[in-house]
Amino acid sequence: MSHSASQGGQPPTTPRGGKVAVIGAGFYGSTTAQRLAEYDIFDEVVLTDIIEGKPEGLALDMNQSRPVEGFETKVTGQTTGADGGGYEAIAGADIVVITAGLARKPGMSRMDLIEVNAKIVRNVVENVVKHAPEAVLIVVSNPLDEMTALAAKVSGFPSARVMGQAGMLDTARFSNFVAEKLGVPVGSVRTLTLGSHGDTMVPVPSACSVNGKPLAELLPAEEIEALVQRTRNGGGEIVALLKTGSAYYAPSAAAARMARAVAEDAGAVMPVCAWVDGQYGIDGVYLGVEAEIGSAGVRRVVERDLSEAELAALRAAAEAVRAKQADVASL
Template sequence: MKISVIGAGKYGSTLVDKVARMNFADRVVMLDIVEGLPQGLALDMNQSRPIEGFETEIVGTNTYDATAGSDVVVVTAGKPRKPGMSRMDLINDNAQIVGTVAREIAASSPEAVVIVVSNPLDEMTALFQRVSGLPTQRVVGQAGMLDTARFQDKTAAAVGTKPTAVEAMTLGSHGDTMVPVPSRVRVDGKLLADVLDQGTIDDIVEQTRGGGAEVVALLKEGSAYFAPASAAARMVQAIAGDEGAMMPACAWVTGEFGISDVYLGVPVRLDRRGVGEIVEIDLTDDELADLRRAAEAVRDKQSDIDGLV
């Protein structure tokens, strides 16, 4: 099993470390354009193996040759946000970067399942698929797992319980039209509405939507990478293990929830095919309306990328 991660910044290198420690891959390849950076990081990580007790080999490289034949590729390449920037502010620069990566991956690993994490997420996932020509089933975006984790964390803090006691789901876009789904939240098995008042729930939903900006504002430079890397690592694990595990991801929708022909955050089952299935979970009327509004907003933005690469 070969996993490749494109980009050796904080997100990419943290992801490589997490995936390697899971010990399900034979090799994890880390590629970056900066000479020496991925090689040095790989050497350092490999030397942690006797201490940590994992066997996955980590390879650092500046060329796509070492990534050839990858089973799963994660694209982290791109510029991060700075305070005051929206994810959409990155679209022109990151479109060029992701477009280049898409062509290289299509040539070197044409059978791979690809997870895109570059921002703006929904647009870059659509762009990668269009430029690479890979089947939509095998190109997904990582956003929902991260946004759901933030939803769980904020909910747990409000209730005063452990984050692991909270079940949740976040759909829609990775941005202003994000759709946290309160009706799917369970806290120690109880409905969220039975645990918190509506005003507090509404506040948690807004905090979840602004979770990334909150981290960016505190860091002053760069953006979140620990939780995002954990989210992507879990998706890689599900695909590599052919699990069919259900989780939210940015996927190509073809009629589910009354939505068609757009990349959008929806519940999917991930396996070796990529998106094995989109799962139409029950939503309230308001949540479904929000998801459909998110689809139209994302559709308009994704149409803007056509002329960028």
């Protein structure tokens, strides 16, 4: 643990420790690395990419922001080769965030990316296993639920150590839309989505509130449904506006927060894509649920009381995802 004093001679309030790696230095990966570095809780953040020089250049730039932002975490950039060369930079990482893969273009669904991203994720995971065999994996590549299942299969890691980022992002989008609709601070809004990232996303109205008041008392059902639909299409709406590339500010915030929850080992409860084995009467599938997160990954899936309609929707989402996860295993 390093205890170097920050500017002004004040030692940091918490000791820094551990190493986190981000695979893929596109907008999503580089922004995630920046957020992780600025937390100032890690010794080192490693950023890798297959585009020669890109991760090194971004790391140099981020390190030069340290005196301004007042953090000491070191950022290391490393180009990786098709043969796995360069992955030694992630050796011993405690957490690995996998952002590698193609982003969506306008008119594409997340599922359209499945074959090309399956090959990329498989290759990345094989290299991670070689160099960081004890790491907790956080997968963000699309289609999310399927790539998380694939990463678990390829890695052979205990399922608790492999999770996907989707629920944090979907609830953030939902909360933001509710706050804008009602003209209230985002901090007063609590929402929850479970299920898959995409068409079978399951909003949980019974868990949604504003300043502690049930959302259903503040908005008519059809307006809540419209916000849910906008949340389901949240990524697509951004892709259509950007025309090149997809969302990364909110997604990277969500992924970084999950990595922080692992690092802090405090049992934070958040919606993530996790292995469900019996909870909600659902068996053997990666699915968006609430989970308690610690240094070894998912400590436990947190089951809440769902309405019959919510539970039915979650079970339907599980079956839809299960079929696709079986397909992806063969890619």
